[in-house]
Amino acid sequence: xxxxxxxxxxxxxxxxxxxxxxxxxxxxxxxxxxxxxxxxxxxxxxxxxxxxxxxxxxxxxxxxxxxxxxxxxxxxxxxxxxxxxxxxxxxxxxxxxxxxxxxxxxxxxxxxxxxxxxxxxxxxxxxxxxxxxxxxxxxxxxxxxxxxxxxxxxxxxxxxxxxxxxxxxxxxxxxxxxx
Amino acid sequence: xxxxxxxxxxxxxxxxxxxxxxxxxxxxxxxxxxxxxxxxxxxxxxxxxxxxxxxxxxxxxxxxxxxxxxxxxxxxxxxxxxxxxxxxxxxxxxxxxxxxxxxxxxxxxxxxxxxxxxxxxxxxxxxxxxxxxxxxxxxxxxxxxxxxxxxxxxxxxxxxxx
Numbered sequence: 001x002x003x004x005x006x007x008x009x010x011x012x013x014x015x016x017x018x019x020x021x022x023x024x025x026x027x028x029x030x031x032x033x034x035x036x037x038x039x040x041x042x043x044x045x046x047x048x049x050x051x052x053x054x055x056x057x058x059x060x061x062x063x064x065x066x067x068x069x070x071x072x073x074x075x076x077x078x079x080x081x082x083x084x085x086x087x088x089x090x091x092x093x094x095x096x097x098x099x100x101x102x103x104x105x106x107x108x109x110x111x112x113x114x115x116x117x118x119x120x121x122x123x124x125x126x127x128x129x130x131x132x133x134x135x136x137x138x139x140x141x142x143x144x145x146x147x148x149x150x151x152x153x154x155x156x157x158x159x160x161x162x163x164x165x166x167x168x169x170x171x172x173x174x175x176x177x178x179x
Numbered sequence: 180x181x182x183x184x185x186x187x188x189x190x191x192x193x194x195x196x197x198x199x200x201x202x203x204x205x206x207x208x209x210x211x212x213x214x215x216x217x218x219x220x221x222x223x224x225x226x227x228x229x230x231x232x233x234x235x236x237x238x239x240x241x242x243x244x245x246x247x248x249x250x251x252x253x254x255x256x257x258x259x260x261x262x263x264x265x266x267x268x269x270x271x272x273x274x275x276x277x278x279x280x281x282x283x284x285x286x287x288x289x290x291x292x293x294x295x296x297x298x299x300x301x302x303x304x305x306x307x308x309x310x311x312x313x314x315x316x317x318x319x320x321x322x323x324x325x326x327x328x329x330x331x332x333x334x335x336x337x338x339x340x341x
Contacts, residue, residue: 034220
């Protein structure tokens, strides 16, 4: 967002730092707004003053207390989950982590389905929908990949683009199988 | 997904604040980011409430510098959320002294946005009407900005300016 508002790299850097320091606070604020809960209502539920909620929402992440975050989330009918990840984790690692979580949840659902045929039928339906949604999301992301032009050579670029189109990950599944 | 659109006055005032009152501007942008994050998370504009958010007439929202630290000048970023087009229109940034003038500008901009929107929807054959209170204003004000005196950003620090 900041890049669209300023052309000054130093200012952009400083503003981004300010925003990054409040990532969790911003999420908490957004969560409360999505739930349509006012600061006063939340304060009443937590047994504190509205001023305390306001202060919590305007501080930086480093100054937040874990207990306060847990209470805030709980008052919004949410729970706090913490992920500790290596700093060196790549985006691909992140996808792998989430995929592992998904697999665990799928296994738990299978265990649950063993107890009741009706539940099993419902879960089977859900699996079908989830599979379709996963594939759609991956194909949609692949569609957004732009083929890159090699530097310094327009002629080579044309040839390479032609090859890439034939082997594009955006091709339909049937095409990919034949490529 | 919401997008941001800057009015000319906003671009001008943002440049001035970037040069002269960077701390205030950074505080405003932190709060704008919070507001935008709530919108993106699916919150209705009316439900986005916090100490830094002030409701002004005609659906204009003023975001203040609150929470940005001590000794900051009272500053407001005026915006209008057009839910139909999913656009956050940033109108202008100003301080307390300029509030009346800024709000007049906001009114004109919102009138223009609504007028454009009703024209677009009418062309598309949709029955969306602008708000009742604005219909007479639209007839009189149209798009001209001449009635509002030009801002003179470099004079903002001048003492005694009314």
